[in-house]
Amino acid sequence: MANQQPTGFKEFLRKRVxxxxxxxxxxxxxxxxxxxxxxxxxxxxxxxxTARINRAGMGLCEFATMLFSILSMVCFLNxxxxxxxxxxxxxxxLFVMIAIVLYSGVHYEGKINEYLAEGxxxxxxxxxxxxxxxxxxxxxxxxxxxxxxxxxxTPLLRKINTNIEIEGNKGMGAxxxxxxxx
Numbered sequence: 461m462a463n464q465q466p467t468g469f470k471e472f473l474r475k476r477v478x479x480x481x482x483x484x485x486x487x488x489x490x491x492x493x494x495x496x497x498x499x500x501x502x503x504x505x506x507x508x509x510t511a512r513i514n515r516a517g518m519g520l521c522e523f524a525t526m527l528f529s530i531l532s533m534v535c536f537l538n539x540x541x542x543x544x545x546x547x548x549x550x551x552x553x554l555f556v557m558i559a560i561v562l563y564s565g566v567h568y569e570g571k572i573n574e575y576l577a578e579g580x581x582x583x584x585x586x587x588x589x590x591x592x593x594x595x596x597x598x599x600x601x602x603x604x605x606x607x608x609x610x611x612x613x614t615p616l617l618r619k620i621n622t623n624i625e626i627e628g629n630k631g632m633g634a635x636x637x638x639x640x641x642x
Contacts, residue, residue: 477620484614485540488606492536495599496529498592505589506568512583515571521564528564532557536607551607558604565593565600 480486503522510518532554539550572590576582606613 474624477617481617481620483540484617485536485607485610488603488610489533489536491599491606492533492603495596495603496533498599499525499529499596502588502592505585505592508583508585509572509589512586513571513575515574518568518571521568521571524564525561525568528557528561532561554607555604558600561600562597565597569593 503526506522510522535550535554535557539547539554541547569590572586576586
């Protein structure tokens with residue numbers, strides 16, 4: 461039994477690679493979802509920072525980040541419908557929403573920097589919010605890059621061999637399907 465069907469973890473990985481070959485946009489969607497979840501789980505740091513600093517537009521930046529993060533995932537799903545071509549207007553809208561989220565993060569960090577430049581005391585949650593913004597921007601930029609580079613890495617994924625070698629199929633010749641009896 462030299463070539464048996466893979467079982468366990470190998471088969472699980474093979475099935476995941478086959479799924480990625482069929483829908484390579486799943487990688488970018490997962491990274492976009494990770495960015496949203498990361499920001500959402502740390503929302504308390506931003507709420508406390510906004511309550512402490514209370515500068516114009518900070519609450520709006522938080523709101524815009526949450527709203528456009530959710531809407532960008534919806535746009536992403538609508539950009540790549542099942543068994544259809546990519547919808548370019550939805551893809552453009554996705555990148556516009558990602559740009560709005562990135563701008564909101566930069567604006568929010570600018571308000572934090574203004575507050576700290578005035579010599580105000582820095583609380584632990586303010587520095588955490590600032591570092592969370594940096595990480596969130598990097599994750600979001602990675603999601604945008606993966607989405608933009610989808611035409612580049614899709615052919616590379618499709619070249620991965622996910623066929624299962626079955627011992628009994630090696631010696632098979634051409635099958636006669638003409639229906640003529642010999």
